[in-house]
Amino acid sequence: MTHQASISHFQAVMLGLVALVMFLPGLFVIPPIDRDEPRFAQSAKQMVETGEYIDIRFQGDPRHKKPVGVYWAQAAMIKILDPDMSEGIWVHRLVSVFAMVGVVILTAKTGAVLAGSRAGMLAGLSLASMMLVGVEARLAKTDGLLLLTIMMAMLPLAQSFCGTKPFRILFYAGLGLGLLVKGPVILIPVLGAMAFVSAFRKNITWLASLWVWWGPLLTLMVAAPWYAAITYKTGGDFFAESIGKDLGGKIAKAAEMHGAPPGVHSLLLLVLTWPFAILLPGIIRRFKVWWQEPWALFLVAWVAPVFLVFEMVTTKLPHYPMPAYPAIAILMGAMFGRISQGLGGLFPRILLGLVPTILGLAMVAGSLVLALEPLWLMLCLGALLTIMGVAFGILLPQFVHKMPGSLPQILVALSLVLQVILLQFFAPRIEPLWLSPRLAERVALLENQCPGPVGLMGFAEPSAIFLLGTNTQILSQEDLAGFSGIVLTNQQNMPASFQAPGHMVALDLPNIEGINLNGGKKVSFASWCAHAQKARP
Structure with a gap:
């Protein structure tokens, strides 16, 4: 099998700009x-603060769950964009973006x-629009960077599968960087x-x-020094x-429930x-058709393991199988014309309309229950999202029959509007969930007098540690x-025996109340000032 098709540099740049636009809503707010x-962000920040770039720490505790790759990347971003470490979490998130x-x-x-x-461009558009990819692109964690290293390896592997000259340095560098990011x-x-x-x-002749003899050495040169x-x-x-x-604990039992x-x-x-996702039922039904395609074996071999x-x-978290999502996107791109x-x-x-409809209704209900401000804007946006979901579900046949060539762009636009409404406007205003920023505001108010x-x-x-x-x-x-x-x-969450010592004075400020995002329990913070001159030696 030999396939010489590729996307142009212009197409790659335009696709990258589309992806950037998809990933920016909500990033800064x-x-x-x-x-x-x-x-991850706090540990990277401490690397810059202390100059210790080998041993990963969260405050004084070792953080030895993941290798150093993403910490180095975030630390580099801090050095470039935020040397005084005042800009907050968005600097760290840029690594994933x-x-x-x-x-x-x-x-x-x-x-x-x-x-x-054409299949490649559709694959890129579909991947950039997927909900999981959009979420992970906005989080300062390992998974976005890991997926980049995986794609650095899978592109040359696909080239070798197709009988074209592979970009070998990309393959071995990707392996080394991947080992540095997530083992x-x-x-x-x-x-x-x-x-x-x-x-x-x-046979293995396709490999x-x-x-190349220097390939494994390059992988070792990238990963081995830090591991040593x-x-x-x-x-x-x-x-x-x-x-x-x-790693072993997650395999053996469910970690953190x-x-x-x-x-x-x-x-x-x-x-x-x-x-x-509306393409998935058709892809499943037509398995016998597309299995005859020369690319099918490679994509199944990618997804199945x-x-x-x-x-x-x-242990199961939604992002775990994300390394297979690019292959699913390529399958969608290759089959789009046949199943559209x-x-x-x-x-x-139903599938196209249900997601925005449910999210829109949840946005309206949440805005009313939590009295989010400005309430009129939250209700209008929630209603808009609901109406869009119903409308797109009804009008999908019209899009399919009257403008099939524009359907991918319509789906991308729908995903973008949903993300702007939810992540740029709605999520930042759910103040009861965002406790740590409010604690940081309280500390800024009190730091001069205490x-x-x-x-x-x-x-x-x-x-709270990251912001305070x-x-x-x-x-x-x-x-x-x-x-x-x-x-x-x-x-x-105070012990029944709690008693403030004499040098600790309660401040006449309203309690900071909300809901802990982890566990959903109510919290209520009182503010105190412990005076140095009254502290015990």
Whole structure:
């Protein structure tokens, strides 16, 4: 099989700009989202503060769950854009944004290699519009950067599969960077696809063009120095924590109550790949048709190992099978023209309209219950989203029959409008959920009259540490005796025996009330000032 198609540089730039527009809404206005995002961001910030770029720390505790790649990337972004560390979480999120833009472009290039330039462009557009990809592009975590390294490896692998000259340096660099970002996870799609195709073809000769003697050395040069340094520095504790406890623990049992039965990831595709999810029923029905295509084996070999592994793993989070999403997008792009005429059926119409309708109704209800401001704007936007969902569900057959060539752009526009409404306007205004920014405002109000560090009691979310500062202390009853500074106590989570020491004065300020995003419990923070001159020695 030989396929010389590709997308032009102009097409790649335009696709990257579309992806950037899709990923920007909400990026600058949504506060840090507990718990993983501020853990990564805080640890990266501490690297810049301390100059320690080998051992990863969250305050004084080792953070040995993931390798150093994303921390270095976020630290570099801080150095470039925010050297005084005053801009907040959006600087850290730019790593994921730029990584996902790269993922979209590489997906389009891979799709073009496999199935032609039109299929590649449609694949890029569909991937940029998917709900899961949009969410992960806005979070300062590992997953966007990991997916970029996976695509760096999968593009040359696809070239080798098609019999064209592969970009070998990209393949081996991608493997090394992937090992630095999330350890062995990159091997699931890459080695999985290699093994699947080789077993199906009963030979490995298709990989010959990918081999070069310096390739494994490049991978080792990228990844091995840090692994050697962290092993020396921690005496092997990093591997015990990251492989033994973090990775091994998620395989053996549901971590942090994120368990679900096999099959959940497959069902979630109908929501997480929306709006292009309307193509999935037709793709499934026409399996025997597209399985005859020369690109089919590679895409199935890419998707199958990822879903097989993560459906079997006990811990399940929605983003786990995301390494397979570019392959699903390429499949959608390759089959779009053949199945688009069947999109006027009842199920695709319901699927297209149901997501914005439900979200719009939830937005109206949430705005009323929480009295979000300005209420009129929230109600209007929620109503608009609901009307759009109903209208698009009804009008989908008209789009299919009268403007089939414009349907991909219509789906992209629908996804963009939904994300702007939800992420730029609605989510930032849900103040009861965004506790840490309100705590930071309270501290800014009090820091002149009550100098010293900040102490938290009954609340230890990472977003509070990130926004209040590395020196923020999590206090117990015993710690209060020797503490001097601002104290914020969660009255809903205080021990029954709590008694403020004599040097700690309650401040006449309204409690900060809300709901903890993790667990949904009510919180209510009282403000105190512990005076140094009255503190015990």
